[in-house]
Amino acid sequence: MKALVIGFGHVGQKIAEIIIEKRKYPGLASLDLSFTGVYTKTRGALTDHSGIELPDAIQQIRNEGHFSRNSKQYTDQPLQEAIDTLDYDLLLELSTLSITNRGEPATSYIKQALKRRKHVVTANKGPVAFAYDELSTIAGNNNVQLRFESTVMDGTPLFSLAENALKGATITRLTGILNSTTNYILSQMGKGKDFNEALMHAQDEGFAEADPMHDIEGWDSAAKIAVLANVLMQAKINPNNVKKVGISGINQHQIKNLLKSDKRLKLICTAWREKNQVVARVQPEEVPVSDAFATVEESGACLKIETDLMNPILILQDSPTVKDTAYGVLNDILSIQQNMC
Amino acid sequence: MKALVIGFGHVGQKIAEIIIEKRKYPGLASLDLSFTGVYTKTRGALTDHSGIELPDAIQQIRNEGHFSRNSKQYTDQPLQEAIDTLDYDLLLELSTLSITNRGEPATSYIKQALKRRKHVVTANKGPVAFAYDELSTIAGNNNVQLRFESTVMDGTPLFSLAENALKGATITRLTGILNSTTNYILSQMGKGKDFNEALMHAQDEGFAEADPMHDIEGWDSAAKIAVLANVLMQAKINPNNVKKVGISGINQHQIKNLLKSDKRLKLICTAWREKNQVVARVQPEEVPVSDAFATVEESGACLKIETDLMNPILILQDSPTVKDTAYGVLNDILSIQQNMC
Numbered sequence: 228m229k230a231l232v233i234g235f236g237h238v239g240q241k242i243a244e245i246i247i248e249k250r251k252y253p254g255l256a257s258l259d260l261s262f263t264g265v266y267t268k269t270r271g272a273l274t275d276h277s278g279i280e281l282p283d284a285i286q287q288i289r290n291e292g293h294f295s296r297n298s299k300q301y302t303d304q305p306l307q308e309a310i311d312t313l314d315y316d317l318l319l320e321l322s323t324l325s326i327t328n329r330g331e332p333a334t335s336y337i338k339q340a341l342k343r344r345k346h347v348v349t350a351n352k353g354p355v356a357f358a359y360d361e362l363s364t365i366a367g368n369n370n371v372q373l374r375f376e377s378t379v380m381d382g383t384p385l386f387s388l389a390e391n392a393l394k395g396a397t398i399t400r401l402t403g404i405l406n407s408t409t410n411y412i413l414s415q416m417g418k419g420k421d422f423n424e425a426l427m428h429a430q431d432e433g434f435a436e437a438d439p440m441h442d443i444e445g446w447d448s449a450a451k452i453a454v455l456a457n458v459l460m461q462a463k464i465n466p467n468n469v470k471k472v473g474i475s476g477i478n479q480h481q482i483k484n485l486l487k488s489d490k491r492l493k494l495i496c497t498a499w500r501e502k503n504q505v506v507a508r509v510q511p512e513e514v515p516v517s518d519a520f521a522t523v524e525e526s527g528a529c530l531k532i533e534t535d536l537m538n539p540i541l542i543l544q545d546s547p548t549v550k551d552t553a554y555g556v557l558n559d560i561l562s563i564q565q566n567m568c
Numbered sequence: 569m570k571a572l573v574i575g576f577g578h579v580g581q582k583i584a585e586i587i588i589e590k591r592k593y594p595g596l597a598s599l600d601l602s603f604t605g606v607y608t609k610t611r612g613a614l615t616d617h618s619g620i621e622l623p624d625a626i627q628q629i630r631n632e633g634h635f636s637r638n639s640k641q642y643t644d645q646p647l648q649e650a651i652d653t654l655d656y657d658l659l660l661e662l663s664t665l666s667i668t669n670r671g672e673p674a675t676s677y678i679k680q681a682l683k684r685r686k687h688v689v690t691a692n693k694g695p696v697a698f699a700y701d702e703l704s705t706i707a708g709n710n711n712v713q714l715r716f717e718s719t720v721m722d723g724t725p726l727f728s729l730a731e732n733a734l735k736g737a738t739i740t741r742l743t744g745i746l747n748s749t750t751n752y753i754l755s756q757m758g759k760g761k762d763f764n765e766a767l768m769h770a771q772d773e774g775f776a777e778a779d780p781m782h783d784i785e786g787w788d789s790a791a792k793i794a795v796l797a798n799v800l801m802q803a804k805i806n807p808n809n810v811k812k813v814g815i816s817g818i819n820q821h822q823i824k825n826l827l828k829s830d831k832r833l834k835l836i837c838t839a840w841r842e843k844n845q846v847v848a849r850v851q852p853e854e855v856p857v858s859d860a861f862a863t864v865e866e867s868g869a870c871l872k873i874e875t876d877l878m879n880p881i882l883i884l885q886d887s888p889t890v891k892d893t894a895y896g897v898l899n900d901i902l903s904i905q906q907n908m909c
Contacts, residue, residue: 245877252876254736382878387733392725394902395595396895519863519884535593536586536895537723541884543860554737554877561735 228564229278231264231313231345233306233336234321235288238350238377239265241553242319243281260560264313266306268322269293273300276314310339317563319556320349329465330357341365341373348559350552352378356450357465359457372563375458377555379405379451380528381547384558388542389459389532396534398459400499405451407526407547408435408442409474409494413511414524416482417491422475434526444473445494445509452496452507455530460498462505472510485513491521519543569905570619572605572654572686574647574677575662576629579691579718580606582894583660584622601901605654607647609663610634614641617655651680658904660897661690670806671698682706682714689900691893693719697791698806700798713904718896720746720792721869722888725899729883730800730873737875739800741840746792748867748888749776749783750815750835754852755865757823758832763816775867786812786835786850793837793848796871801839803846813851826854832862860884 232239243262249255261278271294273279279300287295294301302309310318318340322333330353337347337354342365349355354362355375366373376386380403389398404410411434415425426443429435441447449469456462474494485492490513498507514520519541523529529543544551573580584603590596602619612635614620620641628636635642643650651659659681663674671694678688678695683706690696695703696716707714717727721744730739745751752775756766767784770776782788790810797803815835826833831854839848855861860882864870870884885892 252736252738254738254877258736383881384729384733387735388725388729391732392728392899394728394899394906395593395599396899397593397595516857517863517865519860522858522860522863524858536595536898537892538886538888540724541886543882543884545879545882547879551878557877558733558735558737565735 228260228316228560229263229314230260230317230319231266231309231315231340232262232319232321233266233333234323235265235267235270235284236321236323237549238552238556239319239321240285240288241549242556243285245553245557247281255557257564258557258561259564263315264309265294266309267294271296272302272304272306272309273298274302274304274309274313275300306336307339310336311343315345317346317348317560320347320351320354321556322351330354334358334362337362337373338365341369341371344369344371346372346563348374348556348563350375350377350556352450352454355457356453359454360463372566374559374562375454376559377552378454380530380542380544382551382554382558383528383542383544383547384555385455385530385542386458387558387562393532393534396536398532398534400497400533401452401455401459401530402495402497403452403455403530404493404520404523404528405496405530406442406445406448406494407528408439409448410523410528411435411526412443413474413477413482413492413494416477416479417486419479421479422477443475445471448494448496448509449507452498452509456498456505456507460500460505462498462507464505464507468507470508470510474511477511489516490514491516493520493523495520569601569657569901570604570655571601571658571660572607572650572656572681573603573660573662574607574674575664576606576608576611576625577662578890579893579897580660580662581626581629582890583897584626586894586898588622596898598905599898599902600905604656605650606635607650608635612637613643613645613647613650614639615643615645615650615654616641647677648680651677652684656686658687658689658901661688661692661695662897663692671695675699675703678703678714679706682710682712685710685712687713687715687904689715689897689904691716691718691897693791693795696798697794700795701804713907715900715903716795717900718893719795721871721883721885723892723895723899724869724883724885724888725896726796726871726883727799728899728903734873734875737877739873739875741838741874742793742796742800742871743836743838744793744796744871745834745861745864745869746837746871747783747789747835748869749780750789751864751869752776752867753784754815754818754823754833754835757818757820758827760820762820763818784816785814789835789837789850790848793839793850797839797846797848801841801846803839803848805846805848809848811849811851815852818852830857831855832857834861834864836861
């Protein structure tokens with residue numbers, strides 16, 4: 228398959244590296260993927276209908292900080308034009324979420340590609356949090372697939388699990404710890420740091436953005452539970468409808484008192500059915516240490532799935548890396564490849 | 569689909585009840601299943617090519633302790649003959665594991681059905697632990713499916729997850745708590761009971777069999793890790809090849825000392841790759857309370873999956889009931905139905 232790639236940061240580069248080293252991974256033998264276009268926001272773009280040289284593209288970014296204007300593959304063609312004219316089978320949308328822009332411009336790019344009957348894989352939760360219903364309808368009408376495994380809990384195959392492995396069961400409730408910055412801060416506060424120290428630590432470790440309010444006020448968590456609720460519970464919500472309480476009001480004193488009573492504080496996302504509707508909220512909640520949620524420390528994450536046909540199951544992820552996110556995208560690409568056969 | 573059912577204990581009856589109450593479960597709308605034969609070991613058998621009346625069959629077993637000889641559907645036809653002659657699409661093998669008989673007679677029944685080009689779903693781990701390679705080859709040659717979701721961690725969709733949701737990833741290691749009797753006993757010992765008291769408690773609660781040595785010496789755990797290793801890691805092992813240390817040597821003193829140092833004792837099953845081979849063991853191991861494994865109490869279970877492409881993920885199951893096992897079987901049946909279309 229030929230892919231047009233938007234975004235070539237950590238995740239895009241890691242996917243390129245895995246493709247280069249494909250022989251190390253026996254399960255990827257059937258992966259058939261070349262990049263015919265790679266677009267970045269500020270670092271230029273490359274196109275080549277016979278496939279971009281990936282080691283060279285990575286080299287350019289790492290050495291020069293941008294794609295090289297001297298490269299034969301360098302292009303000035305605007306992205307929107309490329310989406311409509313380039314030769315590709317699959318749009319890989321790897322840009323980061325903009326909550327203020329309600330998932331734009333990613334959502335528009337995805338629509339454009341779907342309408343051209345191209346499959347889409349995105350690692351950006353914005354489009355699915357704000358426009359899942361519309362995007363999945365367009366995908367269906369054009370007989371192409373829209374996949375987004377790595378938008379929540381990185382590579383952990385939540386959507387694939389629900390789509391393929393929970394046959395016949397109806398999900399009644401989802402409960403999770405889904406944002407690594409806030410969980411990291413709360414973990415550090417448990418070790419004695421105050422909020423600001425813990426936040427700085429998170430920024431040093433690369434978990435928190437320079438402007439971390441997006442995470443701390445619960446917007447990232449809200450976007451993720453909205454994605455889960457929209458896709459797995461057929462909700463029609465967006466992050467604005469999710470009732471949010473963040474962690475900026477939490478102080479060391481509270482955390483210490485909880486520790487004494489064998490409890491932990493976690494930023495918990497929940498979605499549940501209420502009178503033919505699905506509602507969702509994000510709020511700090513006390514969890515007893517004997518609960519598996521309490522063992523989710525640092526940048527770990529978890530999701531509890533409750534259904535009408537079995538007892539709850541819980542999926543935990545140990546501190547994921549960029550490789551996990553890259554794997555989620557590859558998992559999606561392999562699903563598309565398989566469904567095409 | 570028409571099913572020939574072997575075994576009509578708790579699981580078989582629960583499946584029948586769910587079918588009767590199908591309208592309560594929106595996700596089961598497409599389930600198309602009737603029982604054309606139900607065989608038990610000691611409580612008689614019913615057959616009806618137009619479908620057995622399930623409420624009536626349950627009633628007979630519950631009121632009389634066996635199927636009624638007065639029933640028009642009662643049959644004296646031997647099971648082996650029925651497998652070869654009855655009108656059915658699917659064999660539901662729901663008998664319990666016999667370790668001493670290496671999964672027999674279930675394995676032979678399954679072979680017989682597969683060779684007649686009938687799909688097979690089994691909740692009995694014996695055939696998959698002892699003869700997976702042979703059975704899956706016969707199924708492949710006859711172009712039918714063999715499924716066994718509820719053999720490990722009841723309805724938790726482990727095999728469906730690995731088959732459908734972990735595309736491209738190669739499993740490198742599996743670690744789990746897979747036997748409820750021993751986990752229940754160790755949990756109770758943590759609360760102050762000695763081994764024998766805890767065991768009696770487990771028997772009272774219905775977790776442990778009258779002869780519980782099968783669980784306590786690690787045979788059930790060994791069978792389960794063998795199933796997982798055979799199916800998910802292409803191992804060719806059986807429970808006899810799994811190195812086993814059970815929990816009969818554990819005393820209150822040890823458990824108390826561990827509690828003081830914030831540790832728990834768990835019976836851990838592990839399978840891993842070693843020089844082109846897969847090896848497996850079962851043994852009691854110390855787990856820190858901060859580890860999610862330590863939160864698996866009473867009859868809960870968990871499995872950690874490590875792969876070459878992402879960080880470990882862990883799946884936990886809260887104390888399952890017979891409904892979970894029944895769901896695992898229904899999940900398999902729906903997969904077969906879907907793959908037939």
